[in-house]
Amino acid sequence: MPEQEHKQPRRGVPAEDTPQEAAPARGSSGELAERIDDLLDEIDAVLEENAEEFVKNYVQKGGQ
Amino acid sequence: MIQAVHKVLGTETEFGIAVRGRPGYSPVTASNLVVAAAVGPRRVRWSYDEETPGRDARGFGPIGGDLDTGMLNAVLPNGARFYVDHAHPEYSTPECFDPLEGALYDKAGEAVLARVAAAARASLGPGEELLIYKNNSDGKGNSYGAHENYLMARAVPFAEIAAHLIPFLVTRQVFTGAGKVGSENGRPPAPYQISQRADFFEEEVGLETTLKRPIVNTRDEPHADPSAYRRLHVIVGDANLSETQVFLKLGSTALLLSALEMGALGRPVRLEDPVGAMWRVSHDPGLRRTIRLAGGKSVTPLEVQRHYLDLVERSFGGATADAVDRQVLELWGGTLDALETDPRSTADYLDWTAKLRLLEEYRQRDGLPWSHPKLRLLDLQYHDVAPERGLHRRLVEAGRMRRLFTDAEVQRASSEPPERTRAYFRGRCLARFGEAVAAANWDALVFDLGEGALTRVPMMDPLRGGRETVAELIDGSASAADLVRSLGGADARTGTQATPPGGSR
Numbered sequence: 001m002p003e004q005e006h007k008q009p010r011r012g013v014p015a016e017d018t019p020q021e022a023a024p025a026r027g028s029s030g031e032l033a034e035r036i037d038d039l040l041d042e043i044d045a046v047l048e049e050n051a052e053e054f055v056k057n058y059v060q061k062g063g064q
Numbered sequence: 065m066i067q068a069v070h071k072v073l074g075t076e077t078e079f080g081i082a083v084r085g086r087p088g089y090s091p092v093t094a095s096n097l098v099v100a101a102a103v104g105p106r107r108v109r110w111s112y113d114e115e116t117p118g119r120d121a122r123g124f125g126p127i128g129g130d131l132d133t134g135m136l137n138a139v140l141p142n143g144a145r146f147y148v149d150h151a152h153p154e155y156s157t158p159e160c161f162d163p164l165e166g167a168l169y170d171k172a173g174e175a176v177l178a179r180v181a182a183a184a185r186a187s188l189g190p191g192e193e194l195l196i197y198k199n200n201s202d203g204k205g206n207s208y209g210a211h212e213n214y215l216m217a218r219a220v221p222f223a224e225i226a227a228h229l230i231p232f233l234v235t236r237q238v239f240t241g242a243g244k245v246g247s248e249n250g251r252p253p254a255p256y257q258i259s260q261r262a263d264f265f266e267e268e269v270g271l272e273t274t275l276k277r278p279i280v281n282t283r284d285e286p287h288a289d290p291s292a293y294r295r296l297h298v299i300v301g302d303a304n305l306s307e308t309q310v311f312l313k314l315g316s317t318a319l320l321l322s323a324l325e326m327g328a329l330g331r332p333v334r335l336e337d338p339v340g341a342m343w344r345v346s347h348d349p350g351l352r353r354t355i356r357l358a359g360g361k362s363v364t365p366l367e368v369q370r371h372y373l374d375l376v377e378r379s380f381g382g383a384t385a386d387a388v389d390r391q392v393l394e395l396w397g398g399t400l401d402a403l404e405t406d407p408r409s410t411a412d413y414l415d416w417t418a419k420l421r422l423l424e425e426y427r428q429r430d431g432l433p434w435s436h437p438k439l440r441l442l443d444l445q446y447h448d449v450a451p452e453r454g455l456h457r458r459l460v461e462a463g464r465m466r467r468l469f470t471d472a473e474v475q476r477a478s479s480e481p482p483e484r485t486r487a488y489f490r491g492r493c494l495a496r497f498g499e500a501v502a503a504a505n506w507d508a509l510v511f512d513l514g515e516g517a518l519t520r521v522p523m524m525d526p527l528r529g530g531r532e533t534v535a536e537l538i539d540g541s542a543s544a545a546d547l548v549r550s551l552g553g554a555d556a557r558t559g560t561q562a563t564p565p566g567g568s569r
Contacts (some may be wrong), residue, residue: 043458047445
């Protein structure tokens with residue numbers, strides 16, 4: 001069992017960043033916006049297509 | 065004052081399920097497909113006739129009737145139970161020794177589901193894909209559970225447990241919520257709320273889990289010696305993706321229950337309207353609104369949590385908390401501070417603030433109103449257990465959310481049992497003598513030694529049967545019959561019961 005927290009390597013973030021700083025914090029606001037845009041672009045690439053239809057079809061009857 | 069019981073604990077997660085490319089596909093069929101893929105042709109049956117507490121300990125003899133429901137039900141080598149419950153695949157962790165282990169085995173469930181979803185692909189048509197979500201709502205008024213179980217001393221009156229649990233559970237949402245776009249179940253509209261589940265609670269105390277859900281559930285099935293223990297079944301929680309958050313949820317609740325057993329909680333905080341407070345707290349992501357106490361005073365949810373944290377800290381008296389408990393206390397206190405200052409500062413480890421931050425970024429970039437379907441899709445896909453699609457996973461990999469475990473640790477926990485509870489005995493027996501295990505349950509293993517009557521090995525004490533006491537015995541046994549003989553000379557032919565692993569009591 002791990003006693004200590006393990007940090008994942010972060011893409012594009014200097015290794016000495018603490019988790020709290022991993023979010024915005026560093027660099028100019030331009031760099032930050034760019035980093036967020038990169039992440040959103042990456043997420044766009046894996047998002048299910050046709051959001052409206054997809055969400056409409058997700059129905060789960062009969063749970064606790 | 066009662067001696068606090070070591071908090072053996074675990075979680076049960078019902079997963080949402082869908083098949084892309086086949087919109088009308090029944091979740092029941094899909095769930096069966098997933099569980100069948102997990103267990104393969106040779107599976108160990110779950111024995112339902114062990115599901116009643118206080119029954120006669122005689123469990124040997126032919127096992128019958130355990131498959132009458134037609135629902136698939138299996139035991140995994142990590143000691144977990146994996147089955148179809150209602151219309152969902154459900155994973156129950158093995159019995160865990162502490163909240164850190166509980167969080168690890170909770171996450172191991174995601175690894176199991178991701179693996180079987182990939183394996184079940186073979187049974188689907190081209191372009192079709194099984195999608196599995198670790199969440200609690202379809203956004204259309206249908207909810208499915210993420211339950212927690214804690215071992216407790218039977219001697220604490222249930223009314224006392226309920227009185228403290230209600231204010232604690234209503235307010236712990238601020239750090240247990242997984243976040244949700246919109247509201248359901250007739251609650252007032254909300255663009256975004258803290259909890260997936262809060263809208264669905266309609267009673268204060270009761271036995272139901274599917275209708276008129278109560279904040280405190282009264283199910284009384286200890287799966288252990290019923291004269292000494294109860295198993296507290298908590299049904300209000302959200303399924304969490306954040307490892308830290310599962311740890312905090314289990315850890316804070318376990319510590320609260322221990323303090324309750326020790327009589328350290330004083331008079332309960334009485335809420336004027338607990339059911340109303342449940343959704344009101346959830347509908348206030350700014351965490352500034354107050355809830356009313358009986359008698360007219362108003363408090364914030366964070367104040368109620370601070371009150372309980374303070375009492376829990378004091379319950380240790382001069383004694384030093386162990387390392388895991390210290391970690392829980394620090395995280396609990398630190399989280400309340402962070403939420404007080406700025407809830408957004410917890411976006412690196414709380415699901416609801418992480419999801420909110422992502423949604424806000426999308427809203428800003430694309431100019432989306434809260435009603436836009438893309439936001440609901442982001443909400444749903446945050447919970448996808450497939451590593452390549454799940455948005456929680458994307459945030460972890462982008463360095464935006466922290467972890468407690470490595471992938472290797474989670475994978476290992478998905479196939480190997482915890483080492484300090486009876487789950488070790490169950491899991492190791494399955495791994496080593498799987499062909500001879502006829503059925504399994506939380507508190508017993510039933511062996512078919514090929515000699516007529518079946519032999520039942522009772523495991524009534526959750527803390528017995530760990531690695532320290534049984535590893536040598538299991539590893540040194542050449543066969544299941546050998547093991548059963550070593551356990552106490554059970555005679556399979558006469559159906560004598562074997563002694564519990566870890567010695568007779």
